[in-house]
Amino acid sequence: MKLVNNLYTYVWQGNDNNCNSYLFADVLKGNRHVVIDPGHITTPSYREPGLIKLFKEMEKDGIEGTTGLVILTHAHPDHCEAASMIREQNSALVALHEADGNIYKRSGGIVDIYLEEGELQLANGSQTRLQIYHSPGHSPGHITIYWPEEKVLIAGDVIFYRSTGRVDLPGGNAKTIKQSIERLSGLDINYLLCGHPYGHPGIIEGKEEVQQNFDFIKSHILF
Amino acid sequence: MEEEKIKSALEIAMEKVAKMADLTPQEIREQKEREYRPRGEVTANKYLSHVYKNVDLAVELNKYQGEEDEIVRKAFLSFLCRAIQLDEADKSLRAIEGIQALDIAFDFDRVKGEFEEISSAFNQEREKTYQKLEDSQREILNGLGISGSAVRPNVKENASFQNELNQMRAPYDMRIDKLKDKMLYLI
Ligand SMILES: [Zn+2]
Numbered sequence: 001m002k003l004v005n006n007l008y009t010y011v012w013q014g015n016d017n018n019c020n021s022y023l024f025a026d027v028l029k030g031n032r033h034v035v036i037d038p039g040h041i042t043t044p045s046y047r048e049p050g051l052i053k054l055f056k057e058m059e060k061d062g063i064e065g066t067t068g069l070v071i072l073t074h075a076h077p078d079h080c081e082a083a084s085m086i087r088e089q090n091s092a093l094v095a096l097h098e099a100d101g102n103i104y105k106r107s108g109g110i111v112d113i114y115l116e117e118g119e120l121q122l123a124n125g126s127q128t129r130l131q132i133y134h135s136p137g138h139s140p141g142h143i144t145i146y147w148p149e150e151k152v153l154i155a156g157d158v159i160f161y162r163s164t165g166r167v168d169l170p171g172g173n174a175k176t177i178k179q180s181i182e183r184l185s186g187l188d189i190n191y192l193l194c195g196h197p198y199g200h201p202g203i204i205e206g207k208e209e210v211q212q213n214f215d216f217i218k219s220h221i222l223f
Numbered sequence: 224m225e226e227e228k229i230k231s232a233l234e235i236a237m238e239k240v241a242k243m244a245d246l247t248p249q250e251i252r253e254q255k256e257r258e259y260r261p262r263g264e265v266t267a268n269k270y271l272s273h274v275y276k277n278v279d280l281a282v283e284l285n286k287y288q289g290e291e292d293e294i295v296r297k298a299f300l301s302f303l304c305r306a307i308q309l310d311e312a313d314k315s316l317r318a319i320e321g322i323q324a325l326d327i328a329f330d331f332d333r334v335k336g337e338f339e340e341i342s343s344a345f346n347q348e349r350e351k352t353y354q355k356l357e358d359s360q361r362e363i364l365n366g367l368g369i370s371g372s373a374v375r376p377n378v379k380e381n382a383s384f385q386n387e388l389n390q391m392r393a394p395y396d397m398r399i400d401k402l403k404d405k406m407l408y409l410i
Contacts, residue, residue, distance in 0.1 A: 028367055117373065
């Protein structure tokens with residue numbers, strides 16, 4: 001579904017665990033797309049075809065052409081499993097933070113680009129300027145992606161609707177996720193896009209709603 | 224109980240001596256090699272992994288006499304020589320320092336200096352190769368529409384970097400091998 005400008009959201013609607021995916025359409029040369037967190041190829045418990053569902057939703061939105069870049073907010077399989085297949089089929093590149101690189105490579109993934117704190121520019125005539133934040137805590141190399149022009153934050157598994165990402169998985173850290181959330185809460189956000197539809201689609205719209213969500217998390221969960 | 228233990232240990236030793244009496248000098252030497260070489264290697268390994276400080280090393284190396292001493296020291300020396308590697312400067316310098324504990328008249332400072340010179344020239348050239356490939360990868364990414372300060376191409380795992388690196392390091396590896404050879408036959 002088109003959210004704003006050329007940003008599309010794909011909220012996971014299956015029964016098994018899988019992530020929400022996001023897509024910037026036509027932002028690379030040759031009108032290629034950028035996909036963020038393509039999720040599972042097939043979900044582990046109910047064998048739902050995650051990647052096929054994603055492709056079908058993209059088709060419904062009239063997204064044609066190929067993906068040139070897959071960005072992974074982190075290297076957990078429910079976010080990154082399909083990246084290798086997209087890479088292979090589309091000659092796409094895969095990008096993530098180096099601190100999650102080894103987990104990804106251990107699962108057979110190939111890393112083309114390491115993303116660090118800073119600006120990521122996507123150009124196809126016009127430019128889309130994104131800000132990459134290193135936001136560890138759920139995983140050591142978790143990144144969040146901020147689009148200042150539209151005030152969008154793609155938060156991965158750092159923040160959900162009224163909750164935060166788990167910190168009990170390998171590499172998780174309660175103290176650092178708190179710091180990451182504290183930092184992100186200072187951004188000017190109109191759309192907070194979460195990594196999972198936990199009890200809510202995970203697309204939190206409106207400055208006030210976003211603020212309330214941060215306030216809730218800070219007062220009820222973190223502090 | 225204790226007496227029985229001592230007895231059996233003695234018996235074992237006697238059996239060993241009896242067996243040795245049947246062996247040729249060559250076989251005796253080989254048996255000693257099998258027994259004492261690992262001792263030198265273990266000492267060297269413990270030293271490299273910082274289990275021993277230098278003072279312990281001297282004590283450890285002076286435990287043996289005659290042929291056994293020669294075997295242990297040779298094994299120690301060859302283990303440390305093998306540990307000298309182009310891209311492991313700290314470990315290599317520690318290995319050279321460890322060899323000094325053998326108390327052989329040899330210009331180890333010169334060897335250390337040579338190693339440092341080779342290692343630094345290699346690192347400089349490797350950095351240049353890395354930079355060259357990173358620049359060309361950035362250019363490719365630019366052409367695809369991907370750029371910015373957040374972007375760092377994964378050059379280290381790139382096949383062409385690995386190929387170039389392998390070609391580039393060959394003459395440095397040869398120089399390191401020569402350096403090792405100088406020390407390997409000191410005993
Ligand atoms: Zn996760």
